[in-house]
Amino acid sequence: MLRSSRHKGLALVIIGATCWGIGGTVAKKLFAQYGIDVNWLVSIRLLAAGLLLLILQLLLGRRASMMAVWKNKATIARLILFSIFGMLAVQYTYMASIQHGNAAVATLLQYLSPVMIIVYLLLRKQMALTLRDLIMVALALLGCFLLLTNGSLAGLAVPVPAIVWGILSGVTAAFYTLYAAELIRQYDSLTIVGWAMVIGGCGMSFIHPPWQVDLARMTVEVWLYMLFVIVFGTMLAFWFYVSSLHYLPAREVSLLGSLEPLAAVITTVFWLHTPFGLLQWLGTGCIVGLILLLTLQRKSAAAPA
Template sequence: MSSLSFLKFYSSNPKLRGIIFTLLGGILWGFSGTCGQYLLSIKGFDATWITIIRMIIGGIIILAFSAIHKKEQLKRILLNKHDLFHLFLFSIFGLVICQYTYMTAIFYLNAGTATVLQYLGPLFIMIYTCIKTLRYPSAKEYISIFLAILGTFLLATQGNINALAISSQGLLWGLLSALGVMFYTILPINLMAKWGSIIVAGYGLLFGGIFLYLISGEWIFPFSIDLYTAFALAAIIIFGTVIAFILYLQGVNDIGAIKASMISCVEPVSAAIFSAIWLNSQFTFIDIIGFLCIITTVFLLIKSK
């Protein structure tokens, strides 16, 4: 496709563009999870350093991108003490928890299973919303609770109630990553409405990565870098953080948050496929049923009022 044809497509087919961009964003997120699994299981990295590198460099790139059109906003948010405080809260309790727990879950499990468990996040958001608004779940929400519990049970036990089929640490970190998604979603709502999602995400990644580096106690990068390691890190930072985020935001703008959220459910499918093909992760028929239960949960919650 020539550059002129691409520009014509970009401007004249917003719905198709939104579907394609959201789909690509979800696939890239899934691929980046598999790259994390490669670094953790093959190259001996730990989840802390992957998270630090991803957040700091990803944050810098996103902020540099923002500076092209929103230079003044980048300065003003730093001068607003109230918003800066909430930005720090989001970076630590939202992004750091979400990113670190996800990578740790991958370490104990695999990219596909960890990503599916993280997709329990909308369930926790729904429960939080019900408690906050003092209401009972709707019929769809009750069904999604059942499917989420069933899907998690199948993944954890393979249907055998007497024994866990996966690492208990992996299950715990996977559920914590879902809680991280809840905090990651709820904490920045007012900030993003005021300053825009790109600026908030850029600063949140940068501040969170610096915070994790300072508390980790690991001051010197302890791993050797070869060509494959560099490619995996670049895929996580550039494709799985920066480009996927921008593609998803454009998709939301073109087709709306509901459709974009549904299409982005390709992420766990993408992670599972890449993990199986590239790293020989094994998934049983019961695993697939568990995946479908949890993904169906997300669809029901997206459609629920």
């Protein structure tokens, strides 16, 4: 029975993390090949995925917990701030980085958010600097340098807008992680994420309403790619990843979560045929190594899930 539960947890986290990574690559195809507007994709992705998560909560009989977040004024204010400056901001900056560059670089830059959290906590004097921290920062800097320049100081291997949006994605992901902690402690994580997606999607709709779309571009193939980004790359990816925590330790889930940047890199290079230099692969390895090191640190510190 234990073995069966473990296998179920492994399947859930592997599928979830892989779908996250592939979802970014599919989004890049929608931008580059079909001219889909990034503002429209973000608004429709958040609204649709958020509604699907909330419907899932209803089907699982969690209506009471789903509505509990709206009974406290302080919680409502925190949820709205998290939805706009956390959920919407991280989704938009990530997608903008993909549009200007590629999913591999955008995902890897976003995964620098733990280092940004460490720097923030050090500046706030909420933690002491250790040798492990210095190694992780060095890995992050080296990985970024190789990834973005391919080892050459003569020029960047990635467009500047992609780098700027990617770094902003890391910053907003750090805020997302820190600001969500209290909400997740009080309420079900799928409920918080579902509402945040819907609120963020509504906010984005003021910039680009989801119903304003060029239907001439929306071929069957485009709709299928959109369906993958919304259902598999967003809703199911998060649901499976969170559900895996019921069967596996948080350390293992975090380790296997590193499949997301790997999936993004592999699909970007081999499916979209994006050039990737040898030193960029080395930079990718540095950042994935950083993710693994951070995960192991969480275990040694006995951090809660």
